[in-house]
Amino acid sequence: MNKARRQIPITIVLLCLGIMLSLQFQAQTRIASDLTYQRSDTLIAMVRGLSEKRQKLALEIIDLSNQLRSQMESSRDEKKLLEGIHLEMEKLRIVNGTTALKGPGIMIIIEEHMPIIYTDLLNIINELWNAGAEAISINEHRITSHSTISVAEDAYSKDGYSIFMTVNHEKLTYPIIIKTIGEPNNLEKGLTLPGGIMDNLALFNAYPEIEKVDKLEIPALEKPTTYYFMTEYKPSEENKESTPPTTNPPGITNPLKTAIPR
Amino acid sequence: MWFLVPILGLIIGTFLGSNISFQLPPIYIKYMSIAVLASLDSVFGGIKAIFEDTFDGTILLTGFFTNALLAALLAYLGDRLGVDLYYAAVFAFGVRIFQNLATIRHHTLTNYRQRKQRNRGVKNE
Numbered sequence: 001m002n003k004a005r006r007q008i009p010i011t012i013v014l015l016c017l018g019i020m021l022s023l024q025f026q027a028q029t030r031i032a033s034d035l036t037y038q039r040s041d042t043l044i045a046m047v048r049g050l051s052e053k054r055q056k057l058a059l060e061i062i063d064l065s066n067q068l069r070s071q072m073e074s075s076r077d078e079k080k081l082l083e084g085i086h087l088e089m090e091k092l093r094i095v096n097g098t099t100a101l102k103g104p105g106i107m108i109i110i111e112e113h114m115p116i117i118y119t120d121l122l123n124i125i126n127e128l129w130n131a132g133a134e135a136i137s138i139n140e141h142r143i144t145s146h147s148t149i150s151v152a153e154d155a156y157s158k159d160g161y162s163i164f165m166t167v168n169h170e171k172l173t174y175p176i177i178i179k180t181i182g183e184p185n186n187l188e189k190g191l192t193l194p195g196g197i198m199d200n201l202a203l204f205n206a207y208p209e210i211e212k213v214d215k216l217e218i219p220a221l222e223k224p225t226t227y228y229f230m231t232e233y234k235p236s237e238e239n240k241e242s243t244p245p246t247t248n249p250p251g252i253t254n255p256l257k258t259a260i261p262r
Numbered sequence: 263m264w265f266l267v268p269i270l271g272l273i274i275g276t277f278l279g280s281n282i283s284f285q286l287p288p289i290y291i292k293y294m295s296i297a298v299l300a301s302l303d304s305v306f307g308g309i310k311a312i313f314e315d316t317f318d319g320t321i322l323l324t325g326f327f328t329n330a331l332l333a334a335l336l337a338y339l340g341d342r343l344g345v346d347l348y349y350a351a352v353f354a355f356g357v358r359i360f361q362n363l364a365t366i367r368h369h370t371l372t373n374y375r376q377r378k379q380r381n382r383g384v385k386n387e
Binding site: 006007008009010011012013014015016017018019020021022023024025026027028030031034 | 267268269270271272273274275276277278279280282284285286288291294295297298301302304305308312317319320322323326327330
């Protein structure tokens, strides 16, 4: 028989056989790695390993979620703290006079011909504070806890010897306008009550004008006060550090602590 | 050598089969296995026929494909009917493969001995 001719069918057949064999081989190996064909021992070991892994992962989840929660809490706390600090800062700025303010209130106008000395000014301002004033300025000089109202004399002015009043070490010029933010009626009542400051001034023929205003503007302090030496005094810390607790003077409380609203 | 080209074909076939992206669906693995068994039987039968000088390419080709198809169909039918014809096919083809292999071994041995004797005869002459 012709050897070349019988090679062809055999080759074709073997080619097909090869394809079939390798396909079958692949399929069988795939099946062998399938879980349903695994031995029970290996399955048990696999299950055990996987469940251990799962437990570990669950623990990790708990851990991480705890971390997350604490982080969120701390961030929330920080936010609250920041907000609180902002609010406090605004209040402190208002109180310290570093910001310009506006609001309803009264204006007191004192003309040059009225016989008024600096103690009258002080009295008026004290009365205003008592009547619930929230911010006061005299001729655009903001009155704060550091303000001074005093008298000064000038021997070398052009009209000879003269005495004038000062606010925050600045000379006051007439007319003196005292602007006060607060409840206008209350403020007015505080000044004009019988036997009050207005009656007192009337004895000296001084009749300052009082005007209720819906919208007043009070300027900020020109030179904000800076502090170099003050630090907060905390009695508890001092007690820890040093010697037996000295009795704190009852009148002195921490000014910052009481000033900050909680 | 006459068997080099077929062996090359077998190698190319395995190479192709392993590089084909086609994956056999798991349900057909059983039928494929029986088809492979049938085609193996055909191949060994063809080799036996070469040794016996009764080789016919057409018979080999038709036998190869029809045997494989029929074996797979039979196994499938058995599954449908609830009779495990699969094992019958495995048994039948297994027996025939062993018989074919035995015959092939027989023929190679006799061929080898004859050649040896001839060589000895040449030497003796």
